[in-house]
Amino acid sequence: MALMVVKFDLKKRVKLAQTVWFMYWFAVLAGILLLSLGLFFKIELRKRSELMDNNESHFLPNLLIIMGLIACGINAFGGKVCYDSLDPLKFVKWKTVLKPFLVFCVVFNALLLVTALFCFVMRIPLQFTLAEGLKNGMKYYKDSDTPGRCYMKRTLDLMQMEFRCCGNDNYRDWFEIQWVSNRYLDFSAKEVKDRIGSNVDGQYLMDGVPFSCCNPGSPRPCIQQQMTNNSAHYSYDHYTEELNVWKRGCRDALLSYYGGIMNTIGALVVLISVTVGLQYVQSSLSSLANPEDVESESEGFLLEKSVKETFTDIMTKMKTMGKGVKVEEGGEEGIATRE
C-alpha cells in the first residue's frame, strides 16, 4: 500500500511543480545564507586568533561553508529538474537520476542536523582554547619589542576595552604576572628591587592593572596602581569598590560572544534543514507523479509501499549485498540470491 497517495490532474501538477520550483530557489538562498554565516564565523575567529594562540579549530566554519556550497548546488539542480518536469521530453532524461537524487537529499538533510548539533557542542573545546590563549596573551603583554609578539599588548588592550573585561577570570590575574617590560624598570630604585626580591622567579609583580581595564562608568578617576592598598588612595576601599575596573573576566566575555554566534548559527541551520526537508516531501510527490501521457490524471505518492515494508525491503537488499560480497566462489548462487 503506497504512502500518502494524492491524485493529480494537469492543473494540480503544474501548481505543485511551480511551488516546488519556488521552494528550491528559496533553498538556494538558504544555502547562500549558510555559506555567508560560515564565512562570517571564520573571519571572526581569524580576527582574534592571536588571543587563542593561533591554534583555534576552524572545523566548524569550514563545515558550514562546505554544507552551504553543497546545498546551493543540489537545490539548484533540483530546481532545474522541477522546471523540466512538466515537459515529458525533457523529463525523461532526468527520470533515472531522480531517485538517487532524492535519497541524497535526505542524507544531506540529516547531515545539516548533525552540523547544527556541532554548533552547539563546539563551545566546550573553544572554552579550553580561549583559557590557554588568554593566559599566554597576558604573559606576552610586556613583550612589545619581541618580533612576532609586539602587537600582543595592543590586541589585548583593544580587546579589554571592546569586551569590557579584565584579565582571564578577573582583574587579579594581572597581579600574578609581570606586565611591565624590564626596559621601563629602574633596577637601581629600591622599590623595584624589593618587588623583584619578593618572589622566587624574580619578577616585577605589582597589585596594579593596565589602563584598558578601567571602567569609564566609574564616578572616580581610575585607580590602576596599588589597588589592594586602601591607605594609598583617599576614600577608597577595595573590597566595596565595584565600578573602578571591569569585573568580568575576558574568557567569560569572549566565550559568551562566540557562544552567541554559534547558537544563532545552530538555530538557523535547524530552521533551514526543517524548511528544506519539507519541500523534499513535496518534490518526491511531484517527481513520481509524472506519467508519459501529460493530460491524464495520475497518482503521486511518497513511498511505493508503506514505511514498514520499505524498511524491510532496504534491510533485505543490504543483507543480500553483504552476502554477495562474502560468497565469492559460489558466484552464481550470489547472483541468484541478489535477484
Place this chain on the structure above:
Amino acid sequence: MTLLKMKFNQQRRVRLAQGLWLMSWLAVTGGAFIFCLGVYLKTELLRRDEVMENAEIHVVPNILMMVGLASMGTNWVASRVCQDSLDVSRFPRWKVPLLAWFAMAALLCCLLLTVVVLSYALQGSLEDSLKVGLRNGIRFYKDTDVPGRCFQKETIDRLQMEFRCCGNNNFKDWFEVQWVSSRYLDFTSQEVKDRIRSNVDGRYLLDGVPFSCCNPASPRPCLQNHLTDSRAHYNYEYQSEELNLYSRGCRQALTDYYMGLMNSTGPGVLSLFSCVQMSVLLSMRYLQTAVEAAIASENPEGESEGYLLDKGVKETYQDVRAKVLGLLKFGQVDPSEDASGAAEGAKTADTEKAATPTPAS
C-alpha cells in the same frame, strides 16, 4: 524662435513616455536613498549631541530628509503623468498641475545644490560648536555627583576612546582644568595643599590626563601622571614621547569625522541624483509639449513637435516678468471705475511702461 525643437511621431512619444516612467521610478529610489542618508547623518549628529553646543549643523540632514521625501512624491507624480500621457482623454487634466510640478522639480534641484554648498560652509560653525561643547565637557568631567552632569565623565571617556583623541586641541587641555573631583582629594595632605595654592582659583591642577587618553599602540604601559616631568619615570623623555597618549584633539577628530561623512556622500550622490532629476524634468517638458501638440492637431496619432521653451530664453523671461508684475498690479487698489476691460488696457500700458524701465525693479 522655439528652443531645442524635436519631432516626435507616435512611436517616439510612446518610447519617451516609457523611458520617462522608468527614470522617474529610478528617481523615486534615489529620493528614498537621500532620505535614508539624511536620517543616518542626523542620527550620527544626535549621538554626539552632548558635546555640541548648538544645532546649526542639523540644517544639512534636515534639508536632505525634506528633499528626499519631496522628490519621492514629485517623481511618483511624474510616473502617473507618464501613464496618462498616451491616453488622449486623461492627459488634459494634468495641464495645470504640471506647471506646479515643474516649479517643484526646479526647486528640488536648487535645494540639492544648496545642501552641497551648506555642508562645506557650515564646517566653521560645527567646529565652534564642538569647541564650546568639548570645553564644557572637560570642565564638568569631575561633576559625577551633580544631577544633569553626572554622565559627562562617561561621555567624554567613551568619546576619547572611540575617536582616539585627547582633550579639545591636544592633551594639554587637561592640565588647565581640575578633572579630579574634590570628593577624592585628601585636603590634609601636603601635596594637595601645594597644588591648590599654586593657582589663583584654588583648583587642584595636575600635569596628568584621564585613562581614556591612553594609546593602546604604545609599547610601554600608559603614563598618565607627571607627564611634564622627565625624571618622574624611568627612560622617559617628555619632549620626544609620541605614542604614549593620543596626539589628536577631539575637536579635530570629530570635525574630520563629520566632514568625511558629508563630503564622501555629498558631491557624488547628490550630483548624480540632481542629474537624474534634471533629465526627468527635461523629458517631462518634451513629453508635455509633444503630447499637447498631438492632441491639439487633427491627428492625435501623427507627428508633433516637442520643445523646451515656446520662445527664446530672453523673450520667455520678459513674458514671465510681465505676467508677474501684472499679477502684482492686480493686488493694488485700482482708482478706475470702468469695466475690467479698461482696467486691463491700463494694465497692459502699465506693464509695458514697467517692462521698459531699468532692471532695477
